[in-house]
Amino acid sequence: MDAQNNKTRDELDFIPLTRELCSFNTGVVADGNEPLFARLQEELPFNIYRVPSGSEHNGWCVQDNWRVLEAGLYRDGELVFDGLVHPLAVAQNSTSFEGKLDWEDLKPHLVTNPELPDAHVYHCIWQIRNWDRGWAFCLPHRIYRELGPGEYEIKLVTESEPGEMLIGEYEKPGRSDQIILFNTNTCHPTQANDGFAAVAMLVRLFQELAERDTYYTYRLILAPEHMGSIFYLRDRSPEEIERMVGCVFAEMPGTKDEITVASSFLGGHMLDKAFHNATRHFTKAYKWTPWRVGAGNDETVWESPGYEVPTVEVTRAKTPDHPYPEYHSSLDNADLMDVGQMTEFFGMLQRVVDTLEMNASAQRHFDGLLCLSNPKYDLYFERHDPSIDKSLTDDDEKWGHLLDSLLRYFDGTMSVLDIAEQHELPFQELLAYLQRFEQKKLITMDFTPVERLPVSRKVPRGE
Numbered sequence: 001m002d003a004q005n006n007k008t009r010d011e012l013d014f015i016p017l018t019r020e021l022c023s024f025n026t027g028v029v030a031d032g033n034e035p036l037f038a039r040l041q042e043e044l045p046f047n048i049y050r051v052p053s054g055s056e057h058n059g060w061c062v063q064d065n066w067r068v069l070e071a072g073l074y075r076d077g078e079l080v081f082d083g084l085v086h087p088l089a090v091a092q093n094s095t096s097f098e099g100k101l102d103w104e105d106l107k108p109h110l111v112t113n114p115e116l117p118d119a120h121v122y123h124c125i126w127q128i129r130n131w132d133r134g135w136a137f138c139l140p141h142r143i144y145r146e147l148g149p150g151e152y153e154i155k156l157v158t159e160s161e162p163g164e165m166l167i168g169e170y171e172k173p174g175r176s177d178q179i180i181l182f183n184t185n186t187c188h189p190t191q192a193n194d195g196f197a198a199v200a201m202l203v204r205l206f207q208e209l210a211e212r213d214t215y216y217t218y219r220l221i222l223a224p225e226h227m228g229s230i231f232y233l234r235d236r237s238p239e240e241i242e243r244m245v246g247c248v249f250a251e252m253p254g255t256k257d258e259i260t261v262a263s264s265f266l267g268g269h270m271l272d273k274a275f276h277n278a279t280r281h282f283t284k285a286y287k288w289t290p291w292r293v294g295a296g297n298d299e300t301v302w303e304s305p306g307y308e309v310p311t312v313e314v315t316r317a318k319t320p321d322h323p324y325p326e327y328h329s330s331l332d333n334a335d336l337m338d339v340g341q342m343t344e345f346f347g348m349l350q351r352v353v354d355t356l357e358m359n360a361s362a363q364r365h366f367d368g369l370l371c372l373s374n375p376k377y378d379l380y381f382e383r384h385d386p387s388i389d390k391s392l393t394d395d396d397e398k399w400g401h402l403l404d405s406l407l408r409y410f411d412g413t414m415s416v417l418d419i420a421e422q423h424e425l426p427f428q429e430l431l432a433y434l435q436r437f438e439q440k441k442l443i444t445m446d447f448t449p450v451e452r453l454p455v456s457r458k459v460p461r462g463e
Contacts, residue, residue, distance in 0.1 A: 014197065014200050014201055014204065014254075014337070014339065014342045014343075014346070015197075015200075015254075015334055015337050015339055015342070017043075017200040017203070017204075018192050018196050018197045018199075018200045018254075018334045018337060019192075019333075019334035020039065021036065021039065021040075021196035021199055021200060022190050022191070022192050022195075022196050022333060022334055023190075024036040024039070024189070025087045025189050025190075026186055026187055026188070026189045027066065027092060027093075027127060027187055027189060027224070028062065028063055028127045028128075028165055028187050028224040028227050029053050029062060029063050029064060029065045029066070029163040029164065029165050030065065030066065030067075030163075030187075030189070031065065031067060032189065033165075033166045033186070034166070036166075036186060037166055037168055037222075040168060040199075040203065040222065043203045043207065044170045044203060044206055044207065044210070044220070045170065046168040046169060046170045046222070047168070047169045047170070047171075048166055048167070048168055048169075049166070049167040049168075049169060049232065049235075050164040050165070050166060050167075051164060051165040051167065051231045052162065052163075052164055052165075053065060053162050053163045053164065053165070054162065055165075055231065057230060057231060057234045058230070060128075060226070060227060060230050060231075061130050061131070062165050062227060062231070063093055063127055063130050063160075064160035064161055064162055064163060065160065065161050065162065065163025065164075066092070066093050066094075066158060066159070066160045067158065067159055068083060068084065068090050068094075068156075068157075068158050069157040069158065069159060070084075070155055070156070070157040071083025071084050071089065071090050071137070071155075071156050071157070072154075072155045072156075073137055073139075073152060073153075073154055074152065074153040074154075074155070075147070075150055075151070075152050075153075076150075077153075080143070080146075080147065080152075081137060081139050081143055083137055083156065086120050086190075086330055087189040087190055088120040088121065088122050088123075088138055088189065088190065088329075088330050089120050089137065089138055089139065090135075090136070090137060090138065090156065090158070091111060091123035091124075091126065091134075091135065091136035091137070091138055092122075092123060092124045092126060092127050092189075093126035093127050093130070093133055093160075094126065094133070094134070094135040094136060094156065094158055095133050095134060095135050095158065096135070096156055096157050096158050096159075097109075097135045097154055097156045098154060098155050098156065098157070099153075099154060100151055100152065100153050100154070101151070101152055101154060102149075102150070102151055102152070103147070103148060103149045103150055103151075103152070106152050106154075109134075109135060109136045109137065109154075110136065110137055110139060110144060110147075111123050111136050111137065111138040111139070112138070112139055112140065112141045112144040113141060113329065114141050115325070116140075116141065116325070116326065116329050116331060117140060117141040117142045117145075118140050118141075118142060118331070119140055119141075119326070119329035119330050119331045120138045120139065120140060120329065120330040121138045121328060121329055122138070122188065122189075122191065122328040122329060122330075122332075123136055123138050124187075124188075124328075127187070127224075127227075128226070128227070135156055135158075137156075165223075165224060165227060165228065165231065166186075166223075167221065167222070167223040167224075167228045167231070167232050168186070168220075168221070168222040168223065169219065169220070169221055169222075169232075170206055170219070170220045171217060171218070171219045171220075172206060172209045172210050172214065172217065172218040172219075173217050174214040174215050174216045174217040174218065175213070175214070175215050176215050176216055176217065176449070177217055177243055178215075178216055178217065178243055178245045178449065178450065178452070179216070179217045179218070179219050179240075179243050179244045179245065180216045180217070180218050180219070180245065180246050180247070180248075180353075180356065180450075181218075181219045181220075181221060181244060181246070181247040181248070181302070181309065182202050182205070182206070182218070182219070182220050182221070182247070182248045182249075182250065183220075183221045183222075183223070183229060183247060183248070183249050183250075183298055183302070184198040184199055184202055184222060184249065184250055184251050185198075185199075185222075185223070185224060185225040185228075185251065185297070185298070186199060186222050186223060186224060186228070187223075187224035187225050187227075187228075188225070190330065190332075190333065191328075191332045192254065192332050192333050192334045192336055192337055193251075193252050193253070193254050193255055193316075193324065193326070193327075193332050193336055193337065194251060194252055194323070194327060194328065194332055195251070195332075197252075197253050197254045197334075197337055197342065198250050198251045198252070198253055199222055201250070201253055201342060201345065201346055201349070202220055202222075202250060203220075204346065205346065205349055205350070205353075206218065206220050208350075209353070214357055215357055215447065215449070216245075216356065216357070216450075217243075218353075225297065225298065226297075226298060226300075226301055229298045229301035229302060230301055233301065233302070233304075233307050238455070241306075241307055241309070241455060242452060242455060243452075244302075244307075244309045244452075245309075245310075245449075245450040245451070245452045246264075246269065246270070246271045246309065246310050246311070246312075246356075246450055247271075247299075247302045247309045247310065247311040247312075248271065248311070248312055248313075248314065248349070248352070249297050249298050249299050249302070249311055249312070249313045249314070250313075250314050250315070250345075250349065251295065251297060251313075251315050252295060252315040252316045252317055252323055252324070253315070253316060253341065253342050253345035253346075254316070254336065254337035254338055254341050254342045254345075255316050255324045255336065255337075255338065255341065256316075256338060256341065257316040257317065257318045257323075257324060258283075258284075258285035258286050258287055258316065259279055259283050259285070259286045259287075259314065259315075259316055259344075259345065259348065260286070260287050260288075260289060260294050260295070260314070260315050260316065260317050261275045261276070261279055261286065261287075261288050261289070261294070261312060261313070261314050262288075262289045262290070262291060262292060262293055262294030262295075262296075262299070262312065262313040262314075262315075263288065263289070263290055263291050263312065264291065264299075264303070264310040264311055264312055265291050265299075265303045265308075265310070265311075266310065266453075267290070267291070269310040269312075269450075270356065270359065270415075270417065270450045270451075271310060271311075271312045271352070271356075271450075272310075272312060273417050273418070273421050274351075274352045274355040274356055274359075274417060274427075275288075275312055275314065275348075275352055276288060276421060277351075277355060277417065277420055277421060277426065277427045278348045278351040278352050278355065278427075279348060280424065280426075281425075281426035281427075282344075282347060282348055282351055282426075283344055283348055284344065293320065294313045294314075294315055294317055294320065295313065295315045295317035295320055295323050296313070296320055297313060298311075299311040299312075299313045305456055305458070306455065306456065306457070306458060307455065308453065308455050308456065310453075314345075314348075314349075316341065316345070351427075351428070354427075354428065355417055355427045355428075356450065358416075358427075358428075358431055359415050359416055359417045359427075359447070359448045360415060360416055360431070360434075360445040360446055360447050360448050361412045361413070361414060361415045361416070361445070361446055361448050362409065362410045362412065362416075362434060362437070362438075362443040362444070362445055362446075363410065363411070363412045363443060363444050363446065364407070364410035364411070364442065364443050365441060365442060365443060365444070366442055369407065370407065370442070372403065377440060377442075379433075379436060379437065379440075380403070381396065381399040381400045381402070381403055382396065382400065398423055398424060398425060399425065401423065402419075402423045402425065402430075405422075405423075406419070410437075410442075410443050412446070415448040416430055416431050416434060416448075417448075
């Protein structure tokens with residue numbers, strides 16, 4: 001997968017697929033999940049794991065299938081808000097309520113955002129905290145402003161019944177059984193940037209991987225936020241967990257903000273370095289943050305004790321608390337997506353995969369200092385010379401400085417990625433340069449796989 005030869009934006013069609021996926025009324029357990037995955041299976045042959053509602057693990061509980069039957073707010077017999085106008089207009093997993101309340105008692109049940117006067121807010125906490133359910137309407141602030149003192153009649157009828165949480169898994173086998181995972185969420189109904197844009201992008205990435213011979217086995221997991229990853233990992237064997245050498249959680253790829261990469265828990269992993277290199281040399285604007293200082297999501301699940309799968313989170317979140325203005329609202333739709341930003345994000349992911357697939361270390365077949373400028377080698381980078389105007393750039397000087405250390409790196413202890421990071425050089429260009437040494441039989445390049453740190457084991461309880 002050469003990031004220099006990406007498909008055109010029209011061929012990748014991120015936004016049309018995003019728009020289509022946003023049309024399904026999804027949730028942790030929801031009627032829209034079945035048609036969503038039926039549509040996704042038209043793109044890739046996903047295996048679907050089903051977790052029954054009522055399942056519990058470490059205090060996490062899978063909710064029942066929830067739906068809204070009627071949702072009206074009335075004043076003086078007149079309908080002032082219809083909770084059926086949008087999938088977000090009633091707080092997710094609300095209980096039923098029918099009765100009359102005065103304004104002061106009603107206000108705690110009205111969710112609105114003055115900064116987004118035309119938006120429905122996405123209220124989702126009761127999907128996770130089943131035991132603490134209440135009810136609420138999520139109404140645009142322009143409607144909220146028109147309300148006020150008086151008596152209101154509420155008719156909110158919801159129903160819950162046993163259902164299943166769906167988890168989609170697609171695996172592209174490689175020559176090795178070591179697994180690199182990619183993960184994003186499917187439970188945010190109608191949400192584009194915070195959800196289905198990343199789903200569309202990862203589907204396109206895996207469609208490209210499916211046509212490629214790879215060393216690693218790549219696995220795509222599409223599931224409800226936290227809940228899906230928690231129950232998916234619960235059911236994996238220790239041997240399978242040991243094969244999971246790294247994970248990428250990707251979301252929020254389509255807005256104007258810079259790319260933000262949050263490191264794995266321990267940092268310094270090959271994934272961390274690959275993202276550092278790809279963002280530094282490929283993206284227009286980026287920032288790197290420590291663990292959980294990005295938007296924050298399922299990396300806490302993959303890195304949790306007993307699994308400890310090194311996970312990098314990559315987003316375009318402005319800040320963890322306010323990733324972008326339309327976050328968790330009905331304004332987070334496909335119209336918000338910028339195809340250029342999504343294409344850049346996609347290209348970065350391609351480069352990361354390329355780096356993992358091609359990383360290698362070198363063993364030398366010579367002793368002493370090579371005269372790299374000799375025509376029989378022709379491997380020299382010009383350096384500054386006060387007697388000659390060579391019109392060198394800062395990048396030229398970086399390559400020249402590399403030569404001061406390069407021959408010592410040919411002892412197999414540093415990979416191409418390590419050297420690229422040490423000297424702030426692009427991985428692909430450095431690899432191509434070192435392959436010229438190999439062509440001249442000066443070195444042998446050996447593939448460098450990702451190392452899996454031992455997984456910790458829980459201590460049995462005492463009697």
